[in-house]
Amino acid sequence: MSRLLGVIGAGTMGAGIAQVSALAGFQVVLCDAAPAAAERALQQIRSNLDAAAAKGRLTPEAVSAASGRIHATTSLQECVAAEAVIEAVFEDLDLKRSIFAELDALTAPSTLLATNASSLSVTAIAEGLRHPGRLVGLHFFNPVPRMALVEVVQGRASSSASVQQATALAKELGKTPVRAKDTPGFIVNRVARPYYLEALRLLSDGGSTVEQIDQVMREGGGFPMGPFQLMDLIGIDVNLAVSESVYRAFHEAPRFEPHPIQREMAATGRLGRKTGRGFYEYQ
């Protein structure tokens, strides 16, 4: 019998997780409360897979087999037989907790529950569940099909068996898992903060330009993209939200303080590539 995964939330991350799961051979229930959202995501997945086939990365057979393994729905009930359910909805604690409360009641206690939350505590999400031991964090990176890393996050109540199961699942999805304690930003979002914050401070110190700082980091340090290019790509508002979240969660430790330049740009709609203008201009 084929193995079944549930994916909750058909946004960018949920769709990406569903795509890699289907490619890895799993049957996938892709569930989104908004009518037709999961269907639209499935169309997007199909066209992503077609594009990969056109580049010779997948055979047409693999594409149709993978698309055929994803079932779009609005009903959480369809996850009842899943061996694992991965939640990737909007970054809202109450919303995630209500979804997991439903899944907790709906699924067998042996079903692994995983949250893709990036700025919320896995421990907090698990609070109040009858079977909190089976809830872990499985933090994927955008874009999911391309980024190999998954942070497996152990909440205070997470059982080590669940952590091991999640780690094995990540490998079966073709990812490289690392294990992180449930702390703000886990590993990547925390350790990466200075890449942006120090660049912003250097800029406001004066004497070096956006281009110069990016050039030194790329051609001096070997980073594929400089900090300002990267903020423009990620979205200045998105990057700021992560910084604000980590800053608050570390009780406003001064080194995490977001920078006024970034706050001002986000407030005035200079968000980067998606608005045609950030630290650079985009045609």
Place this chain on the structure above:
Amino acid sequence: MNTNDPNLPVLVVGRAAVAMDLARVIAGTGRQVKVYPVDSPSPMDEGRPSIWDSPGGSLDGVYIVSDLRNGARGAALAVDCFTGSAQEKQALLQALDRPLPAPAPILTCCSGISAVRAASWCVDPGRVVGIGLVPPLKGAQVMELAAAPKTRADSLEAARVFWERLGKRVVQVPDAPGLVLARIVFSIINEAAYALEEGVATPQDIDTAMKLGTNYPRGPLEWADQIGVEEVYHGLSGMAEALGERYRPCPLFEAYIREGRLGRHAGRGFHTYENVAGDR
């Protein structure tokens, strides 16, 4: 004297990890390099770390010198790679400045100190140029230069030509401890050290995460081991003194330095290295 005459030697002073990284790049262009090491224990001692040798013997064109005065004689240009406490940096720069021929510029690593402060310790501040040095240097395409107020134009030009002869381009940046690259990279390393100290993840997982999750060229902790744990520690301390407490090094650095976990060249830093004969 043409300071960039390839027939005239360069004097490099500093700790093993950075000094030999630079010496290899210079010797690779056929120019003679004299290295005055400041590590303890001295690499002149028996059982010294293998970083001082290439397989099969000493590196062509690289000469380890045990006497700074002799090493400075005839040098056309000197590079001070050292990052330490202000007192240590001052002592080393003054010991270098005295015997170094008058026309030779001093390129001083500004990871933990500003060029203007370093220059103030030299008899002729005009010959002092601030540079950035964050190993590994071989693949680096761009190097930072910083001018202090009294840095002469010809000193700055000599530093520019020096790097260009090594196949690097140059970007001039404002004079401040850490310049651009060290400030950002050492801050990332510091944050990784805090994460490690708090038990967030293993050193291997932290490095893997930063490479695969956000495409860093190398993990922060293995990078610290490559640069030298002391360089990073003193760089951050210098930045903290000048720029504020947010740069204060994680306590793990001091613990590792006390234990001799100085980095890859010592066989152990944040990681443990099997193939390196280290002093333990």
